[in-house]
Amino acid sequence: MLPGIVLTLVSEPSFKTIIEPFRIHSVEPMRMTTRAEREEKLAKAAYNLFALHSDDVLIDLLTDSGTGAMSTEQWAALQRGNEAYAGAPSWFRFRDAVHDLFPFTHLLPTHQGRAAEKILFTVVGGPGQVIPNNTHFDTTRANIEFTGAEAVDLVIPEGKEPASRHPFKGNMDVAALRSLLETRSADVPLVLMTITNNSGGGQPVSLANLREVRAVCEEFGKPLFLDACRFAENAWFIKTREEGYADTPVADIVREIAALADGMTMSAKKDPLGNIGGWLALNDDELAVQCRNLGILTEGFPTYGGLAGRDLEALAVGVHEAIDEDYLRYRIQSTSYLGEALEAAGVPVVVPFGGHAIFLDARALLSHLGPLDYPGQALACALYVEGGVRSCEIGQVMFGLGADGVEREAPMDLVRLAIPRRTYTQSHIDYVIEVVTRVHARRDSISGMTITSQPPQLRHFTATFAPIS
Numbered sequence: 001m002l003p004g005i006v007l008t009l010v011s012e013p014s015f016k017t018i019i020e021p022f023r024i025h026s027v028e029p030m031r032m033t034t035r036a037e038r039e040e041k042l043a044k045a046a047y048n049l050f051a052l053h054s055d056d057v058l059i060d061l062l063t064d065s066g067t068g069a070m071s072t073e074q075w076a077a078l079q080r081g082n083e084a085y086a087g088a089p090s091w092f093r094f095r096d097a098v099h100d101l102f103p104f105t106h107l108l109p110t111h112q113g114r115a116a117e118k119i120l121f122t123v124v125g126g127p128g129q130v131i132p133n134n135t136h137f138d139t140t141r142a143n144i145e146f147t148g149a150e151a152v153d154l155v156i157p158e159g160k161e162p163a164s165r166h167p168f169k170g171n172m173d174v175a176a177l178r179s180l181l182e183t184r185s186a187d188v189p190l191v192l193m194t195i196t197n198n199s200g201g202g203q204p205v206s207l208a209n210l211r212e213v214r215a216v217c218e219e220f221g222k223p224l225f226l227d228a229c230r231f232a233e234n235a236w237f238i239k240t241r242e243e244g245y246a247d248t249p250v251a252d253i254v255r256e257i258a259a260l261a262d263g264m265t266m267s268a269k270k271d272p273l274g275n276i277g278g279w280l281a282l283n284d285d286e287l288a289v290q291c292r293n294l295g296i297l298t299e300g301f302p303t304y305g306g307l308a309g310r311d312l313e314a315l316a317v318g319v320h321e322a323i324d325e326d327y328l329r330y331r332i333q334s335t336s337y338l339g340e341a342l343e344a345a346g347v348p349v350v351v352p353f354g355g356h357a358i359f360l361d362a363r364a365l366l367s368h369l370g371p372l373d374y375p376g377q378a379l380a381c382a383l384y385v386e387g388g389v390r391s392c393e394i395g396q397v398m399f400g401l402g403a404d405g406v407e408r409e410a411p412m413d414l415v416r417l418a419i420p421r422r423t424y425t426q427s428h429i430d431y432v433i434e435v436v437t438r439v440h441a442r443r444d445s446i447s448g449m450t451i452t453s454q455p456p457q458l459r460h461f462t463a464t465f466a467p468i469s
């Protein structure tokens with residue numbers, strides 16, 4: 001065991017079955033497809049899984065973003081939605097629910113996380129600026145680079161090793177941050193921390209690391225912002241892995257995280273259990289004025305910010321359901337259930353298991369392919385053909401194309417099996433385990449991919465591919 005890991009009993013000790021802490025309230029039928037059908041659909045989609053009709057997907061693990069199931073309380077709250085243009089009661093309920101956990105002075109709702117990023121980086125970015133993060137998410141990096149600024153990833157070295165068992169692989173390399181600030185302080189408008197570190201495998205950040213980052217930020221007079229999409233999962237990892245937090249309520253851990261920051265961007269399609277939504281929150285009055293004015297241009301009046309009143313209501317409920325400890329225990333255990341089964345079957349997976357997803361190490365699994373054969377894309381396509389499981393490449397396709405248009409080797413080639421919240425049961429996951437295991441067994445027969453067309457940014461969404469024969 002690594003130092004600093006505390007073993008905590010996270011479930012009722014006498015039962016090994018993971019109980020989904022909800023019963024099914026309404027159902028959405030799924031359509032079965034044949035292998036031949038899937039091969040045809042995939043070829044028609046030019047081997048880009050984003051181009052599939054989702055009806056042709058059986059188990060959709062493309063993303064956990066906006067794909068979760070809402071609760072009866074959230075559906076009931078929708079009925080309370082008030083659609084007044086300005087100052088609707090739905091806005092005040094949303095504001096109070098967010099403030100209870102993240103008491104930043106200014107709160108600007110947005111239609112999703114990237115809209116908050118777009119606003120923030122339009123104001124603080126620009127040519128010559130540099131924004132450090134543990135690992136920038138794809139939309140964050142793209143929004144920063146779009147302004148001409150530079151996005152720098154400074155995760156600890158263990159965060160780039162799929163097999164390292166460090167309990168907080170999302171931590172920032174504090175020495176690297178310090179050395180960046182020592183040389184380029186004037187170019188750094190703010191420091192960002194992504195919790196959990198999505199692109200790095202859904203890995204958490206410890207409170208100890210956040211405190212150290214905060215101290216360096218204070219030393220150089222820089223604000224610290226959170227990209228806090230998975231704040232609740234990160235807080236659960238702190239509770240179960242970081243010394244001294246086993247008895248702290250998750251809500252208090254979240255407040256402790258918030259107290260270390262000066263602001264945040266949020267995609268409410270993640271932990272806040274919404275199908276749409278996001279926000280930007282911050283303490284700086286002057287920066288808030290600029291962000292609010294920009295938000296009015298693109299998102300709308302600041303008491304609705306791109307969202308219907310009913311969406312604000314659903315989020316006000318969801319943000320608190322996200323920190324329910326029975327829910328979080330189930331959420332994290334059910335994700336590890338998938339990871340443990342795959343690891344036991346000899347499939348190379350990123351360890352320790354992240355909160356929202358299991359990441360397959362495609363570079364290790366398809367070791368006969370080089371990074372420019374796009375092993376992650378090849379593996380994701382194989383999972384779809386095998387059993388109708390849709391996953392997402394996070395590797396050379398997503399990160400290999402620089403802002404200068406030059407292709408460089410990405411640090412890892414992962415395939416993400418993202419688990420939508422409260423959506424699939426254990427038998428669905430058992431099926432996924434079978435599909436991945438079968439693909440693993442025939443891995444030597446999987447060929448690489450080539451890109452046949454691509455846009456200059458965020459190419460994974462719309463690029464087209466062909467298998468190398």
Ligand SMILES: *Cc1c(COP(=O)(O)O)cnc(C)c1O
Nearest residue numbers: 112113114137139198227229267
């Ligand atoms: C999803 C996500 C975003 C962007 O949010 P959207 O709602 O998809 O625009 C930003 N950062 C991280 C870490 C994310 O997971």
